[in-house]
Amino acid sequence: MIWHVVVAIIIVKLTSAENVYCACAVGNAALYREAGRFETLFAVIPTGMCVQYSNGLEFVTVENTTWISLEYGGHSGFADFSLLSPEVWNGVCPTRLREIRAGGSHCPRIVTREEWGARLPSHTIGHLPEIPQYVFIHHGAGSRCHSEDECAAKVRSYQEFHMVTRGWWDIGYSFVVGEDGNVYEARGWDKIGAHTYGRNTVGIGISVIGDFRTQIPDDAALHAVIQLIACGLNTGKIQTNYIIQGHCDVVPTECPGNAFLDIIKSWPHYHRSNDSHCPPLDELS
Incomplete structure (x- = not known):
């Protein structure tokens, strides 16, 4: 008798679960606040991640690209429909991040140290003690670059x-990003950096080449930064509950520049701590 009751409860639970509508990323899908305006990019749905949406997608076509409206990380945006697979599931949207991690990283192009002509470190650099939770954003505070040759030269000058x-002992950043759209390997995912005083063992440091106090990085650089973060998430190099902060959120500095910070503040994983040294958020826009 008890067994029949248990079976009945299970059947009721299984049959009462409602279908949900999911948009599953078949590639790292960039999200923009406005369809077709690449300077409004604010997040990337990692390959394999599925986002639930209400029945009925909103489609917008801009210059032969079809965009759909989605909510991700508490923010509304538009994604290229060709990078998403609409699916219907019972109860909850799936996630395929583990399968994606096993099959491929879908990372941006990362120019290796050998390719950009790095010097050897002067000492052996230790490994991060655990998977980092923080992503610290920097700018180089100098001139910009728009070709691989120019950007590689800038990275060598940083080193x-x-x-x-x-x-x-070496270039301080984990990665450097140029406005050529490339990512340049510095200390990489696993080594302790020298980028954010007091926090080097808990995070990676990404620096964009240029001075972004009054101007923002171009679309290629912004996309490369967000794709790199998605790459770290896909490959298990950063924690899933990662936190994005500007350099000035940790130490007194103008880095990564107010114009750049105005963009970063809208990214879903950005967190402004109470002891931040950055300008108040309402002064950035």
């Missing part, structure tokens, strides 16, 4: 400055 002038 020279960090090692010769500051006496560090």
Whole structure:
């Protein structure tokens, strides 16, 4: 008798679950606040992640690209429909991140140290003690670059400055991003950096080449940064509950520049701590 009751309860639960509508990313799907305006990019749905939406997608076509409206991380945006697979599931949307991690990373192009002509570190650099939770955003505060040759030269100059002038063991950042759309490997995912004083063992540091106090990075650089973060999430190099902060959120500095910070503040994983040294959020826009 008890067994029949248990079976009945299970059957009721299974049959009462409602279908949900899911948009599943078949590639890292960038989200923009306005369809077709790439400067409004604010997040990337990682490959394999499924986002629930209400029955009936809103479609917008801009210059031969079809965009759909979605909510992700508490923010509304538009994604390229060709990068999403609409699916119907019973009860809850799936996630395929584990399968994606096993099958491929879908990362942006990362120019290796050998390719950009890095010097060897002066000392052995230790590994991060655990998977980092923080992503710290920086700017180089100098001139910009728009080709691989220019950007590689800038990365070499950063390494020279960090090692010769500051006496560090290597270039301090984990990665450097150029407005050529490439990511340049610095210390990489696994090594302790020298980018954010007091927080180097708990996060990675991403620096965009240029001075972004009054101007924002171009679309290629912004997309590369967000794709790199999605890459870290897909490959298990950053924690799923990661936190994005600007350099000035941790130490007194203008880095990563007010114009850049005005964009970062809208990214879903950005967190402004109470002791932040950055300008008040309402002064950025």
